[in-house]
Amino acid sequence: MGYVWDFFAVARNADILLAGLGQTLLLSVCGIAVGVAIGGVLAAMRLSGRRTLSWPALAFTEFYRNTPPLVHFFWFFYGLPMAFGLTLPPFAAALAALGVQSAAFFAEVFRGGILSVETGQWEAGRALGMGRVRLMRRIILPQAARRMAAPFVERSFELVKTTTLAAALAFHETIYSAMVIVTQTYRPLEVYTVVAGLFFVVLFSASQIAEWLEARGRRAGAR
Amino acid sequence: MTVAGDVVLQVEDLHKSFGSTEVLKGIDLSVRRGERIAILGSSGSGKSTLLRCMNVLEMPTRGRLILDGEAVGKPAAGGATRYREAELNRLRARVGMVFQQFNLFPHMTALENVMEGPLSVLGRPKAEARRTAQRHLERVGLGGKADAHPARLSGGQQQRVAIARALAMDPEVLLFDEPTSSLDPELVGEVLGVINDLSEDGRTMLLVTHELGFAYHFATRILFLHEGRILEDGPPEQVLKSPREERTRRFLDRFTAFRF
Ligand SMILES: Nc1ncnc2c1ncn2[C@@H]1O[C@H](COP(=O)(O)OP(=O)(O)O)[C@@H](O)[C@H]1O
Ligand SMILES: [Mg+2]
16 A cells, blocks of 8 residues: 655645744754853863862753753743743743753863863963963863864754754744644644755755864864 | 072972872072073983972972062962962963973964964064064074964974974073973984074073983083982083982983993
8 A cells, every 4th residue: 555645735834834944943043052151151160170160060961961851841841830930931941941951061062172172282371371261262262162163063963953842842843833734734744754854954054064164174273 | 670690580498299299309499590400310300390380380289489589479388389370370471481292382373372472471562472473483493484383393393483482471481391302303403402592692491301412511500300309409510420429320321321
């Protein structure tokens, strides 16, 4: 018995799907921004060399790395209203969960990049009399940034895929939109195939651009 | 203003332990302006640690540093000294260091490496920093390599850029930690040549080295370090030719075992 594909059912609802994709991208970009900001603070805390700062950051990081992301989404959406009477709209709850969770991962990316810079570079900067901030900005970060690039892109892609969990909060991103179309058309195979295709196109083109940028950065560095 | 012959840097009762091992066991040393001090000693005797304590890249466990008659840091419990970051940065800007592994900044050109200190530590205007950096590169024979990144330079050239970088800060004391030890033998000469040329400026220098011949001609004073103590301290002629201690003699004999 052959299955008869009907992508027309999807095409008719393309506007719903594309609107969902737009929300996915919006949530992704905001999530990366929040994750990078909090991740930067966490990395700085872990690298501070002070236990009162590094231990809480470590605990936070380990906690979020070792618990399922869907749980974080549910906490912010269902948990906060119950515990604190604070109700967040789906986008805000999803952004909070995503930002906080990805911060743990971004913190590790930043920390790894900074630690990968040889101690000789720190010492050379210090030996010139450079202060902490200047040393970081002029010597360490430019070198760390290049080594962070690949894992940073990797984590960002994970984040984009993780945004699909926001569907569980009834946030109208790509998956939620797909579910809406499926209930109208009964064409799950076609709809989800198109969804996979959309994600593939977005992430694959992004990775091509990232690779090109990285190669350019490498060339600039080895000039 | 101070004059030649003054004590520029004084090290008092310097101790340094890593965990429970005491690596420096009480070093007292007065460095006079214009002195060129070669520091000899077998591997592990504490030579690098001594140099690194002199610009506090390594925090001394005990003792203090006096630069130009002013004690650096505040006395703390147990004979230790506490340093504030700003104070350390000022000290390090005045006490330069050249590393065994060069440690050039790989993301900057040779010229940018040399400009970095004057620009971001001394706050010099960019044009001026560029001009003096170029002059320092010419001084070490690398005027033509200003735009090259370190990866494109030989070990000997990298070390010469590192020397130019340290010189650009116009330090009162310049520390060299085995500057030729990680170089291929045929590149040692060009670096020692550059260091030797610096003697003309009357700059105060401390040099850890295993090049005894160079130390003999270059240094005005030689220290021999053994197990964290200064065993020998005198003019090259005396330390190298008629050392006081048996230990020193044995150390020197190992270098002259193959004479031809
Ligand atoms: N950061 C460190 N941690 C622990 N031990 C160290 C450290 N740096 C040096 N040491 C030890 O201190 C001793 C002296 O080292 P060093 O000053 O490098 O000797 P040298 O330069 O004369 O070869 C050695 O035994 C070395 O293992
Ligand atoms: Mg050494």
